[in-house]
Amino acid sequence: MNYETKTISGGDEQVLLDDLTPPPSNRRRNIVIAAIIAVLVIAIAVYAFGHKKAAPAGPVTESVPSVTVVVPGRQTIDRTISTTGTLAARREMPVGVAGEGGMVTRVLVEPGQWVAAGQVLAMVDRSVQVQTAASLAASVNVARSDESIAQAELDRAQQLVDRGFISKADLQRKAATRDAAAARVKVAQATLAEARARNGRLDIRAPAAGLVLTRGVEPGQIVSSGSGVLFRMAMGGQMELRALMSESDLAGLRAGARATVTPVGSTQSFAGEVWQVSPIIDPATRQGIARVALSYNTALRPGGFASATIHGGSSAAPLLPESAVQSDTRGNFVYILDAANKAVRRDIVVGQTTDAGVSVKSGLAGTERVVMAAAAFLTPGQKVKPVVQKMGG
Template identity: 70%
Template sequence: MNYESATFENDGRLALPGSGAPRSNLIWWIVGAVVVLLLAVAAWFAFGFGKKPEEKHVEQLPNVTVMIPGTTLVPRVLSATGSLAARREMPVGVAGEGGMVTRVLVEPGQWVGAGQVLATVDRSVQTQTAASLAAQISVARSDAAIAQSELNRAQQLVNRGFISKADLERKAATRDAALARVRVAQATLSEQNARTGRLDIRAPAAGLVLTRSVEPGQIVSSGSGVLFRMAKGGEMEMLAALSETDLAGLGVGVRAKVTPVGGKESFAGEVWQVSPIIDPQTRQGTARIALTYNPALRPGGFAAAEITSGAATSPQLPESAVLSDDRGNFVYVIGQDDKVVRRDVKVGAVSDSGVAVASGLAGTERVVVSAGAFLNPGQKVTPIVAKSAAKTGS
C-alpha cells in the first residue's frame, strides 16, 4: 500500500482513494439489495415451498350401517298357494228312472238335512201302476181267503169220510199258493213304491248346497249327470301345493293360516292330510288344510297359506338388508378389509320381525342393513355397527 497517498478526514478516519462518492448512494444500494432479497424469498415461498411436488387426493369412504344378526329361534313357516274346495264334496244326481222335474226346492248356499228332498220328478204313471198293484193284492187276498175256507170245510169232511186225504192236501196246496200270490203282489207293490220314491232327488247327508244344475220342466234320467253339488257338513279345505322338500317335514295336525285372494281376513285351520305322492311334472305334492265353514271360503277360489311347522335357529335380518336379482337373493357383508362382499342366501320365513335366513349366513358376519343397492362388490367402506335386535342362540 502507498501510505504516502493516504489522507485522513477531519474526524480522524482514513479516507481511501475514490471514496469521495456521496454517502446517500450507498444507502440506496443497500435498500435495493434488501428489497430484491425479500422479493426472492417471497417468490420461493409462493412457487417453491408452498407447492408440493405431487399433491395426493384423499378419498372419502362412504359410511355404511351394518349389523351382526346373530341367531334366533324362528318358527318354520311354509308359504303355499292353492285352491279352496269342499272337504267332502257330494255330487247328487238321479237315482231312479227319471222323468220331468216338477219342483226344485233348494238354492245354492242353503243348508239341508240328510234325506231332505231337493227336487221332485213327475210320478203320474208310477202312481197308477202302484194303484193297479194294490188292486192285485186285494184280488190275491180274496183268492187266499176262499182257499182257506175250502180247506177248513175239507178238514171237517175228511173226518167223516166224505173226502179223501189227497183232496185235503190239494186244497191245502191251493191255499198256500193263494197266500204266496198275496206276498208276491205285496212285494211288487213295495218295489213300485220304492221306484216311485227314488224319483225324489234327496240329499245323501246333511250339508251345504254348493251348485244347482236343474230347473222345473227339465227331463232328467240316470245319464243326466250331476244336478246338485253339496259340501258334507259344510266343511271346507285348502289344497296347498308344496315342494317335496317342504312336504318331507310336514305332519298331520300342523296349524295353518289361510287367506283367500282378494280378502284381508285370515282363517285358522290345520293340516289333516299330506299327499302320499309327488307330481312328477311339477315336483310338488298337496297338503290338505281343513277349515270350518265361512261364507268367505268359496270352493274353487284361490288362497294363500302360511303353515307353521316347528322352529329353527337362524339369523334374522330387516327386509331392507335382503336384495335380489336374476341370480336370486343375496346380502352384502363387510370383510376384514372393510370391503363389500356379495353373499348369496336362501330366505326363510318372513314376518313382522324381519326375514329369516335359512342358509348362507352364520350370524357372525357384518351385514349391510340398508343402501346395499348403491354398493358394489369390492368397494371399500367405513362400517358403522348397529345394535342387532336378534338374540344369539346357544
C-alpha cells in the same frame, strides 16, 4: 473503448483511477456467481422444509376398512308359509236323478239354501207310476184272498182225514196249495214295495244335510239317469281352501297347522286349519295341495280365489338382517370372516323373510362372524377390521 484517466497526487506517488475500477467483464461474472449461489440457497431451503414436514408422518401403511359383523347363533323361528288357492266345498255332493226320471213338476230349493238329509229338492211327475202301484196293491189283496181260501180248505181236510173221508195224499196237495198261495202273497207284496220304492226315487232328494250351491233344473224339464248333475251341495256347509304349495313347503307341513285365509277383494280374514296334505306332487308343476278347513261364511264362495298364511310350526335356524344377504347368478350368499379377519364367501339357502330378518335353511351353523353391512363392497380375501354387533342391536 475509451477510459477516463485521472491522476491523484499524494506525495511522491500518483494513483490512476482506472486502476481502481474493475473492468465490465469482471462485474458480470460476479453477478452470475451471486445468482447461482442464491438459487442453490433457495433449493436447499425448499428441500430442508419439505423433508422436515414429511418426517413426522412415518412409514406408509395399508388402509383396512372397518365392517360390522354379527354372530347370528340359532333362534327358534315360527315357520310361516304364504300361499294362494281356490275356495271349494270341503265335501261337494253332486245330486242327480236316482230313479227312472220323468218330467220335473216342481223345484223346491234355491242356491244358498240349507236343506236336511232326505229333503225333496225337485219333484218329478208320477201319474203313471201311481196307477201301477195301485194295480200291484190290488194284486196283493187277490193273493191274500187265495191264501185264505187255501188255508180254509186245508183246515177242513185235516178234520176229514181223521174220519177217513180223504186220503193223506189229498191233505198234502191242499197244504201245498196253501203254501203256494202264501208265496204268491209275498211276491205281490215285494212287487208292490219295489214299485213304491221306485216312485219314491222319482223325487230328487238331498243325500245329506248341507248347503245348496248350484241348481241346474227347471220345472217342465225331462230328466233321466243320463241328465247329469242337477244340484250341487256342500255337505254340512263346510268349506275349504285348496292351497297350491311348493314341494319344499309341503315337506314340513302337517295336518292341524293353523291358517288364516283372506278371500280376494275382501279385508276380512277367516281362521282355518290344515286337515289334509297332498300325498302326491304334480310332476309338471312340482306342487301339491294343502287343504285348509273353514267354517261356513257367506264371504267364502266356492270357486273364488284367496290367499292364506299357514303357520307350520317352529324350527331353529340362524337369523340374519336382510342387509347381510347378497345374491348373484350363483344364488344367495354372505361374507364371513376367517381367523385372519379376511372376507370369505359362503353360499346359503334362505328360508322365510319376516320383520325380524331372513332365516337361513342351510349354509351357516350360526357361530360364524357374518358381515352385516357393506358386504357388497367386499371381495373374497379382503382383510377388514371387524366391529362386532349383537343381533337386534
